Amino acid sequence: MKIRRAAAGASIAALLPFAGVALAQSAGSSDANSDLRREIEDQRQRLAVLERKLEISDEAAKAAAASAPKVTASASRFQIGSADGANFVRLRGTLFADIRAFGGDSAPETADTFLLRSARPTIEGTFGNIYDFRITPDFGSGRSTIVDAYAAARFRPGLVVTVGKFKPSVGLERLASEPDLRFMERGLPTLLVPNRDLGVQLSGEFAGGAFAYQVGYFNGVTDGQSSDNLATPDVESDTGGDYAARVFFQPFINSDNFGLRGLGFGVGSTWQALDGAATNPYLPGYRSQGQLSVFSYRANTATGATPNNATFSNGERLRLAPQLYYYRGSFGFLGEYTQVKQDVSRTLGAVTLSDTLTNSAWQGQFSWFITGEEESFRGFTPQTTFQPGKSGSGAWELVARVQQLDVDDAAFAGGANSFANPLTAVSKVTAYGVGVNWYPWNTVKFSLNYDLSSSEGGVATGDRADERALFGRFAINY
Amino acid sequence: MSQTVWKRRLLLALTAAVFVGGAGAEAAKTVEVTLLNVSYDPTRELYVDFNKAFAEYWKKKTGDTVKINQSHGGSGRQARSVIDGLSADVVTLALAADVDAIATQGKLLPVNWEERLPDHSAPYTSTIVFLVRKGNPKGIKDWGDLARPGVSVITPNPKTSGGARWNYLAAWAWAKKQPGGSDKTAREFITRLYKNVPVLDTGARGSTTTFAQRGIGDVAISWENEAWLATRELGPDKFEIVIPTISILAEPSVAVVDKVVLRRGTRTVAEEYLKYLYTPEGQEIAARNYYRPRNAEVAARHAELFPKLEFVTIKDFGGWAKAQKEHFGDGGVFDKIYAE
Numbered sequence: 034m035k036i037r038r039a040a041a042g043a044s045i046a047a048l049l050p051f052a053g054v055a056l057a058q059s060a061g062s063s064d065a066n067s068d069l070r071r072e073i074e075d076q077r078q079r080l081a082v083l084e085r086k087l088e089i090s091d092e093a094a095k096a097a098a099a100s101a102p103k104v105t106a107s108a109s110r111f112q113i114g115s116a117d118g119a120n121f122v123r124l125r126g127t128l129f130a131d132i133r134a135f136g137g138d139s140a141p142e143t144a145d146t147f148l149l150r151s152a153r154p155t156i157e158g159t160f161g162n163i164y165d166f167r168i169t170p171d172f173g174s175g176r177s178t179i180v181d182a183y184a185a186a187r188f189r190p191g192l193v194v195t196v197g198k199f200k201p202s203v204g205l206e207r208l209a210s211e212p213d214l215r216f217m218e219r220g221l222p223t224l225l226v227p228n229r230d231l232g233v234q235l236s237g238e239f240a241g242g243a244f245a246y247q248v249g250y251f252n253g254v255t256d257g258q259s260s261d262n263l264a265t266p267d268v269e270s271d272t273g274g275d276y277a278a279r280v281f282f283q284p285f286i287n288s289d290n291f292g293l294r295g296l297g298f299g300v301g302s303t304w305q306a307l308d309g310a311a312t313n314p315y316l317p318g319y320r321s322q323g324q325l326s327v328f329s330y331r332a333n334t335a336t337g338a339t340p341n342n343a344t345f346s347n348g349e350r351l352r353l354a355p356q357l358y359y360y361r362g363s364f365g366f367l368g369e370y371t372q373v374k375q376d377v378s379r380t381l382g383a384v385t386l387s388d389t390l391t392n393s394a395w396q397g398q399f400s401w402f403i404t405g406e407e408e409s410f411r412g413f414t415p416q417t418t419f420q421p422g423k424s425g426s427g428a429w430e431l432v433a434r435v436q437q438l439d440v441d442d443a444a445f446a447g448g449a450n451s452f453a454n455p456l457t458a459v460s461k462v463t464a465y466g467v468g469v470n471w472y473p474w475n476t477v478k479f480s481l482n483y484d485l486s487s488s489e490g491g492v493a494t495g496d497r498a499d500e501r502a503l504f505g506r507f508a509i510n511y
Numbered sequence: 512m513s514q515t516v517w518k519r520r521l522l523l524a525l526t527a528a529v530f531v532g533g534a535g536a537e538a539a540k541t542v543e544v545t546l547l548n549v550s551y552d553p554t555r556e557l558y559v560d561f562n563k564a565f566a567e568y569w570k571k572k573t574g575d576t577v578k579i580n581q582s583h584g585g586s587g588r589q590a591r592s593v594i595d596g597l598s599a600d601v602v603t604l605a606l607a608a609d610v611d612a613i614a615t616q617g618k619l620l621p622v623n624w625e626e627r628l629p630d631h632s633a634p635y636t637s638t639i640v641f642l643v644r645k646g647n648p649k650g651i652k653d654w655g656d657l658a659r660p661g662v663s664v665i666t667p668n669p670k671t672s673g674g675a676r677w678n679y680l681a682a683w684a685w686a687k688k689q690p691g692g693s694d695k696t697a698r699e700f701i702t703r704l705y706k707n708v709p710v711l712d713t714g715a716r717g718s719t720t721t722f723a724q725r726g727i728g729d730v731a732i733s734w735e736n737e738a739w740l741a742t743r744e745l746g747p748d749k750f751e752i753v754i755p756t757i758s759i760l761a762e763p764s765v766a767v768v769d770k771v772v773l774r775r776g777t778r779t780v781a782e783e784y785l786k787y788l789y790t791p792e793g794q795e796i797a798a799r800n801y802y803r804p805r806n807a808e809v810a811a812r813h814a815e816l817f818p819k820l821e822f823v824t825i826k827d828f829g830g831w832a833k834a835q836k837e838h839f840g841d842g843g844v845f846d847k848i849y850a851e
Binding site for chain 1 (some may be wrong): 584588592594596597598652663709710711712713715721725726729
């Protein structure tokens with residue numbers, strides 16, 4: 034634009050010497066002077082008009098740019114939104130391609146496999162800077178399900194209303210988004226808390242995030258399950274519902290004290306009362322870190338007119354999940370303990386046995402970016418990316434975890450009359466895991482995990498063989 | 512009590528909490544409120560004064576602090592911005608047609624918005640006059656002089672500027688009122704007039720800049736208030752105001768944008784903001800900024816600023832809907848004459 038103005042100015046400037054010469058030559062003629070003055074004024078006007086048109090063109094271009102919809106297509110984000118950012122729709126997704134290999138005799142040969150663990154395209158957006166939505170289906174693991182489908186209204190920081198299918202706020206690692214998980218599979222405490230469920234939740238935070246709360250009411254799901262695992266997916270199957278609540282504190286989040294800024298702790302809980310029936314046991318099974326079934330309650334073995342003798346949920350279920358994380362620099366720790374008190378019954382002929390079983394699990398998880406990135410509960414940015422032929426290695430992270438699942442011994446008491454069969458169900462699992470994560474790009478992650486799980490019980494000969502699981506993953510998260 | 516009963520009660524309570532929470536979000540925002548007034552080009556100075564007065568009034572009345580942000584530009588363009596998502600709590604635009612567009616195209620307020628405030632939601636008026644250079648070297652006296660060969664006329668683009676549409680209609684009305692005047696002669700006159708326009712700004716303030724600061728043109732067709740402001744701010748030794756024999760009664764319109772105030776919880780203060788324009792204090796501020804007040808007493812106090820002349824109104828053109836479609840819509844008269 035400056036070049037065009039300069040050209041216009043130069044044109045006028047070129048005329049002026051001629052005008053000057055003309056003035057000198059006709060000094061005696063006032064009429065000629067008048068004509069020349071008029072000519073110069075006309076030229077000045079033309080130049081002024083030209084410059085003004087350029088100014089208006091510039092202003093129009095700036096105004097158009099300021100009000101034009103903004104399309105973002107970066108290494109980590111694809112979205113289209115209004116100029117003021119109040120309205121946008123974003124395309125996201127995760128793709129986890131896994132490989133699993135087991136050592137020893139703890140797993141059948143078919144457990145060694147390639148697996149599409151997760152294939153989740155996501156559409157999410159915001160309207161008016163207040164109303165959010167998210168829709169995430171999952172086509173991984175041979176299923177087609179809706180993982181998340183909810184709408185939320187952020188009336189103010191302390192009052193957010195969420196309705197639909199989403200994660201009830203209970204377990205800490207469950208609340209971490211898939212791309213932010215440090216291990217390929219969540220830990221044993223997550224087995225005891227709900228996965229996704231249908232319901233409504235009020236949530237909010239105060240004091241700049243120092244205190245957060247969530248309270249909600251959901252249809253209710255068994256430990257570790259999602260409502261799409263129900264016999265009729267995502268449809269209420271009983272008369273009971275889960276009351277869920279969680280409080281979480283980050284007292285130093287706004288502090289200048291760098292050492293404690295990354296500390297967060299809280300507790301989550303759910304409660305449900307349900308008059309169950311053996312035909313719909315409404316009880317969970319648990320899986321090992323290698324995703325193999327290691328525990329279940331007794332199923333029905335009765336035949337003919339004999340009453341259904343499966344163990345079933347019958348009474349209250351109370352989950353309690355104290356939790357903590359601490360992040361400082363490139364070091365991170367996540368710890369949680371989850372306990373479930375579950376009333377169960379089993380009908381054996383004319384007798385119905387009942388008890389309250391307490392199952393629990395805990396984990397301590399450590400992570401360390403050896404390339405110096407800053408650890409956090411939600412996301413991080415690699416300091417470098419890896420591109421062949423160029424410098425930069427991406428981010429490298431080492432992780433370690435120790436964890437345990439402990440099923441109430443009372444579940445196995447009573448021999449053949451027990452709630453769980455000690456010959457097929459383990460009573461305790463202790464697992465140690467290590468892993469390495471490589472993030473060559475913001476949205477790309479390669480993971481390698483090794484887990485050693487030792488169990489008590491679970492087979493007729495005593496203890497289930499140690500499970501040695503080597504997992505690998507190629508993940509795209511955008 | 513059974514679990515089922517508890518469940519039903521809880522669901523009812525949570526549902527109620529959602530709506531109470533939403534309502535509470537509005538009720539709680541009473542300590543410090545921010546409004547956005549999306550206005551047209553020449554009202555900057557008016558609303559600087561008015562916003563200050565209203566903030567003081569509101570503080571005194573309620574104890575709350577209100578901050579009013581202003582956005583200015585060509586009226587048509589401003590209306591388009593609101594339709595496209597600019598969160599205006601109130602609009603104070605150059606003409607009703609632009610507010611109509613927000614109601615009909617954006618569906619952000621009801622189509623009967625004009626009925627919600629007195630004087631069909633036009634708290635002050637103005638008219639169209641000529642701003643010429645000191646001494647009036649081209650001898651501009653009336654509309655007919657603007658179509659003379661060799662006269663350079665500055666007026667904004669009617670496609671983006673509300674003021675420009677008033678300018679155009681005032682010129683059209685004058686031409687029709689001449690002996691033998693008709694739509695045909697008016698169109699011929701308007702065609703000749705726009706051939707004398709070297710540059711079309713997007714808004715009235717831009718036109719003032721073009722004429723007064725860039726030194727372009729012999730005459731600017733201008734809002735009365737803008738002409739007074741240019742004379743006052745840039746020097747009475749540089750410009751003169753010429754009052755034509757006929758002009759148009761321009762009625763800038765104001766309205767609360769319902770969907771925005773509902774979302775932001777600002778309806779009460781937004782409504783009071785506009786009502787304050789009708790108070791003697793609001794009318795006085797309008798008059799001080801060279802807008803013709805509706806209040807007769809205030810108008811009498813400032814009578815020397817507002818000479819009497821023959822007015823046509825938008826009703827003489829069949830209302831804004833008709834005028835907009837015939838003259839300024841895509842393929843309308845203006846498009847055709849400007850293409851010639």
